[in-house]
Amino acid sequence: MINRLQESDIKLLRVFYAVASCNGFTAAESVLRMQRPNISAAIKKLEDRLDLVLCHRGRGGFQMSKEGEVVFQETKRIFNSFDNFVFNLKSLHDDYSGHITLVMMAGLPLNYHLAVSQAVKSTMKKFNDIHVNIQTRLYNEVEHVALSGECHLVLSTYDMVKPESVTFHPIDVKCRGRLYCAPTHPLAKYADGIPDTVKIDDYPAIGISGLSSGNYIDGERRLSIQTFSDSYDACLSAIMTGEYMGLLPDYMLEHQGKGLGLVSIKNRQFEFNHELFVMNGKNTRLNPVLRHLIKEVAYFIQQTEK
Missing domain, CATH: 1.10.10.10 (Winged helix-like DNA-binding domain superfamily/Winged helix DNA-binding domain)
Structure with a gap:
């Protein structure tokens, strides 16, 4: 060995x-x-x-x-770190060429992916000999990859206390969401609001690994989290069994969940607004290439919201 x-x-x-x-x-x-x-x-x-x-x-x-x-997977991390080391070393000599690794949180909507494609294209046009490696990671992994040096930039929502070791660049876009259930779920009949007489904690809910626990508490009510999923896509699958309710961003209903008959519990409880950020570890040197890419990602995503 x-x-x-x-x-x-x-x-x-x-x-x-x-x-x-x-x-x-x-x-x-x-x-x-x-x-x-x-x-x-x-x-x-x-x-x-x-x-x-x-x-x-x-x-x-x-x-x-x-x-x-x-x-x-471990080999991928090693070689990403090698590429990042070479890229950062070249930056010290004002040589802005090499490979950039951009990680996107899994489950972001298609229009954000297209916006990132436009931002990457713009950056590659402006700087010669730049290659961008785009990867996805689960929500509970994004902070780690930003800190570990496996990538240069991370595009993700973030709803927890922000660590000082990570720099956050706000996109000025919020991913809104709420409580959803399947049309076969017992709470589906309360789409216009759950009566005070109904105890929401009597019904099993599914959580997202890494999501702040504060999302599952609203005033005197709290969701009864019985199991966890590792992404919004997996959460959607569990909700559609009719056995669980769970929190989902609204864009899931517009894209992945369209036509599934998902029911949103419209009582303004358990609604969330998670800000979208580009993040990087404090050890990442933000040279002109990365700064341009951050600016372009923000610009093109903002355009999709208009």
């Missing part, structure tokens, strides 16, 4: 990263500029070094093992 990374291990991990990203040996040949036997030998050598089976190959095609999935 490996105890310390060597330069040769990094080369082997790059081969594995390419194979996993391309979902197969054949597709990775052109990326790595290596022939398949050499790729296979490199993967076998890495498996021996790690004492793990990373992938299965055979008649069923390429498939990563559970251990391989973990190694792939």
